[in-house]
Amino acid sequence: MNVEGRVFDALIIGGGPAGVSCAVWLARLGFSAMLLEARGQVGGLCLDHPFLDEWNASLPGMTGPQVAENLAVSLHQAVVPVRLSCPVYRLELAEYGFDVAASGLDGPLRTRHIVLATGVRARSLPDAQANADANQQLDASAATLPPGILVGPGAHIVAQEFHGKRVAVLGGGDNAFENAIYALEHGAKSVRIFARSIKAQQQFVRKVPPDSVVTGSYEVIAAQRNINGEPYDLILVFYGWEPCVGFADGLGLHRSTRGFIATDMQTAQTSCPGVYAIGEVAQRQHPCVVTALADGVTAAKAIQARIEAGY
Numbered sequence: 381m382n383v384e385g386r387v388f389d390a391l392i393i394g395g396g397p398a399g400v401s402c403a404v405w406l407a408r409l410g411f412s413a414m415l416l417e418a419r420g421q422v423g424g425l426c427l428d429h430p431f432l433d434e435w436n437a438s439l440p441g442m443t444g445p446q447v448a449e450n451l452a453v454s455l456h457q458a459v460v461p462v463r464l465s466c467p468v469y470r471l472e473l474a475e476y477g478f479d480v481a482a483s484g485l486d487g488p489l490r491t492r493h494i495v496l497a498t499g500v501r502a503r504s505l506p507d508a509q510a511n512a513d514a515n516q517q518l519d520a521s522a523a524t525l526p527p528g529i530l531v532g533p534g535a536h537i538v539a540q541e542f543h544g545k546r547v548a549v550l551g552g553g554d555n556a557f558e559n560a561i562y563a564l565e566h567g568a569k570s571v572r573i574f575a576r577s578i579k580a581q582q583q584f585v586r587k588v589p590p591d592s593v594v595t596g597s598y599e600v601i602a603a604q605r606n607i608n609g610e611p612y613d614l615i616l617v618f619y620g621w622e623p624c625v626g627f628a629d630g631l632g633l634h635r636s637t638r639g640f641i642a643t644d645m646q647t648a649q650t651s652c653p654g655v656y657a658i659g660e661v662a663q664r665q666h667p668c669v670v671t672a673l674a675d676g677v678t679a680a681k682a683i684q685a686r687i688e689a690g691y
């Protein structure tokens with residue numbers, strides 16, 4: 381299909397639950413929509429958690445990757461054109477709407493509306509984070525890190541052997557405490573949590589021996605896997621999440637105080653008319669698959685209303 385010359389009603393950037401839901405709804409509402417995904421598969425963060433998703437009342441008994449497979453089936457059944465391994469790197473205003481430049485395309489794609497559904501990436505140690513930002517990498521953990529340092533939760537933690545290891549966990553949120561418990565339950569010799577402050581739910585905090593938690597500032601020498609002068613076999617980093625939006629900087633979109641894209645709650649429209657942001661990149665609701673799917677519907681219906689109003 382030659383897509384470079386035509387003007388789409390909407391281009392959806394990001395193939396997690398939010399982007400897929402939006403693309404499916406737009407296609408079923410009769411609009412020309414196309415989805416661009418940086419990775420080789422759709423599914424977003426669902427691809428990265430091998431556990432059962434017990435929070436989606438409409439899909440009981442599915443693992444994250446199975447949810448991702450269902451998203452791919454839905455796109456196929458709605459006949460949505462999808463470009464995989466196609467990271468978007470620039471957005472520009474044009475007379476018909478926007479030009480969208482992505483790797484792997486012969487030229488920019490043209491569209492009347494853009495939907496940003498690019499999700500979040502786990503924050504890394506400061507040096508690796510700066511490196512990832514400079515290279516617009518989706519996953520800061522992919523930036524050069526010494527071996528034995530794991531960033532964020534997910535499949536790579538499950539694949540890690542903890543038996544007999546001295547483990548340091550950095551961060552004070554739910555992910556830090558849940559994964560510290562996981563390491564202890566999977567044979568770690570010792571686990572120590574370093575947190576500037578503790579924000580995790582009490583149900584997790586109670587399960588960790590109090591003398592394993594160090595609060596206040598601490599010094600990390602990543603190359604030696606050393607914290608406050610003590611060596612560790614593994615360092616797990618849980619510094620929260622940040623939105624994947626560097627490629628959209630040219631549009632000057634308003635952000636929240638924490639850097640997420642600011643949107644109108646009713647429509648998911650950003651500060652730039654015709655550009656919508658949904659799911660975790662906009663942090664509009666509690667982050668999960670169901671709210672991401674719902675956000676996709678909100679943007680699709682808002683785009684329908686805008687097109688039918690003559691924009």
Ligand SMILES: Cc1cc2nc3c(=O)[nH]c(=O)nc-3n(C[C@H](O)[C@H](O)[C@H](O)COP(=O)(O)OP(=O)(O)OC[C@H]3O[C@@H](n4cnc5c(N)ncnc54)[C@H](O)[C@@H]3O)c2cc1C
Binds near residue numbers: 425
């Ligand atoms: C370990 C773990 C366990 C979880 N467990 C659950 C659970 O049990 N139940 C639940 O409901 N939720 C769970 N979640 C949360 C859930 O996966 C997310 O809330 C949801 O996937 C967010 O959807 P999203 O579409 O907003 O973003 P994402 O899923 O992050 O998708 C964003 C997509 O955009 C793509 N992208 C980014 N930048 C670009 C670009 N420049 N160009 C093109 N594409 C780009 C990414 O590759 C990605 O595919 C879990 C998350 C993790 C990490």
